[in-house]
Amino acid sequence: MTTVMGFDAGGTRVTGLLADAAGQVLGEGMGGPANPRAVAWDDAQAALLTAAHAAQAQSGRPWALPSAAVVGMAGATTPTLQADYAARLEAAGLAQRVRVVEDARIALAGATESGEGVILISGTGVNAFGAAGGRTARASGWGYLVGDEGSGFDIGCRALQAVMWAYDGRGPGTSLTPALLAAWNCASPELLLDQVYLTPIPRDKIAALSRVVAEVAQRGDPVARAVYAEAGHQLALAAAAVVQRLGLDPAQATIALVGGVFKAGDLVLTSLRATLHDRLGATPALVTPLYSPAYGAVRLALVDLEAA
Numbered sequence: 001m002t003t004v005m006g007f008d009a010g011g012t013r014v015t016g017l018l019a020d021a022a023g024q025v026l027g028e029g030m031g032g033p034a035n036p037r038a039v040a041w042d043d044a045q046a047a048l049l050t051a052a053h054a055a056q057a058q059s060g061r062p063w064a065l066p067s068a069a070v071v072g073m074a075g076a077t078t079p080t081l082q083a084d085y086a087a088r089l090e091a092a093g094l095a096q097r098v099r100v101v102e103d104a105r106i107a108l109a110g111a112t113e114s115g116e117g118v119i120l121i122s123g124t125g126v127n128a129f130g131a132a133g134g135r136t137a138r139a140s141g142w143g144y145l146v147g148d149e150g151s152g153f154d155i156g157c158r159a160l161q162a163v164m165w166a167y168d169g170r171g172p173g174t175s176l177t178p179a180l181l182a183a184w185n186c187a188s189p190e191l192l193l194d195q196v197y198l199t200p201i202p203r204d205k206i207a208a209l210s211r212v213v214a215e216v217a218q219r220g221d222p223v224a225r226a227v228y229a230e231a232g233h234q235l236a237l238a239a240a241a242v243v244q245r246l247g248l249d250p251a252q253a254t255i256a257l258v259g260g261v262f263k264a265g266d267l268v269l270t271s272l273r274a275t276l277h278d279r280l281g282a283t284p285a286l287v288t289p290l291y292s293p294a295y296g297a298v299r300l301a302l303v304d305l306e307a308a
Contacts, residue, residue, distance in 0.1 A: 004305055005055065005069040005095055006297025007048055009034035010103060011124040012204050015294040016051030018059050018066065023302055025295070026061070029054025035125075036085065037075035037143055038203060044073075045092055052094060068308070069095035070300040072106030072293055074125055077141065099304055103293065104129030104138065110296025111256035111289035118248070118284070120239045122231075122268075123259035124207040126151040128238035130246050137245035140238035144203060149234035150268075152207030152261055158227045159213045160196065160206070163189050166223075174223035175216050183212045214264040228264055232271030235261075239272075240279035250280035256289045 001020060008015045014031035031047030031054070033039050048071065056063050071089065076082050082100040089098040104127040108119040118130040126148045127141035144153050163180055165171030167189040177189065184195050195202065217224035239255050255276075261268060269286065277283045291299075 001061075001064075002305070003064065003066045004298060004301035005052060005066045006106065006294050006299070006301050007051060007069065007071040007073075008103065008106060008292070008294040008297060009044070009048060009071050009073040011035040011038055011074050012207075014047045014051040015292070016048070016055045017294045017298050018052075018055040019298045019302075021302070021305065023298060025298070027055040027057070027059030028294075029056070029058060033204070035074040036081075038200070041088070045088065048089065048094060049092065065093065066095040066301075068097045068301045068304045069099070070106065070297040070304065071098060071100045072103040072297050073100055074103045074127075075143070076100050077102050097304065097308065099300070101300070102129070102138075102141070103127060104141065105131075106296040106300060107258045107289065107293040108256070108296065109299050110291035110293050111258070111287075112254070113290060115296075115299065118239060118242050118246075118253060118255045119258060119289075120235060120255050121258045122150055122152070122235055122261035124152050124203060126154075126235065126238065128235075128242045130242040130248070132246045132248060135246060137242045139241035139245075140234075144201075150231040150238070150261065152210040152259075153203050154234070155213055155227055155231050155261065156206035156209035158230065159209055159224065160192060162223050162227065163192065172223060175219065175221040176213065176224050179212050179216045180209060183209060210261060210264075214267060217264070217267050225267065228267040229271040231261065232268040233275045235268070236272045236275030236279065239284075240276055243280060243284060248284075250276075250282040250284050253284040254287050255284045256287050258289055258293065 018027040029051040031051035034044040034047040086098045086100040121127045
């Protein structure tokens, strides 16, 4: 049987789907983090292979090399990196033919029936990506050191900063202080730093604080609410840039939202909508994707299979 695989390889985990030539999912597998800008390449490759074999095992079929695979990989933002990673994964036996694209591309492929439009991702990191009429555009997603504003990691960092400012007396008191101390089982704000300044930087752990920040914000804490409002503002700037660069009509455009940060609901969406309107003069519709990013990768792999 001819099979293909699609992978959503993010900074937190890999999801891999095995499908037949008709697009029917046969099995799903998971692996560890696979952003090669944040983890060693050997670890990223191992996570992908783990997910592939787990999907094959769930299908109940013996391992057989898929004919094609598409890997949507966080951190794979340039053609040179994508080609290099694809060659390595082919050599490692992930599939007969492997194509690596940035994670936003598979998210968009799964978000709309046509595979075109705008996708806004905010999880551990951020990416805004769009495709229309053969043209593509992206904004943000430049990594946690020089970008990713509005990501879970960014929210976690801003919350930690607010706690330290309050501790110093440079900023207002906030309920984030006891919440973050409890989350990391620390007795004082200074001890939070022992959990932050590690090598490698604990990006996933810091990003996970975004859920704590949302809980505090929902109880009305103004500092936590301001952190989420700023996240929405920054995400809107990225999405608006993509809409403008593609020349889309903002009143007709749609933006599909992907990622855990959007689970905070109006905490992030209110400022997101307001900034989109300010930048574009109209507010594009914010929609839920039709399919998962991993299935978007399957759809792209099926296109590659047909073109072979």
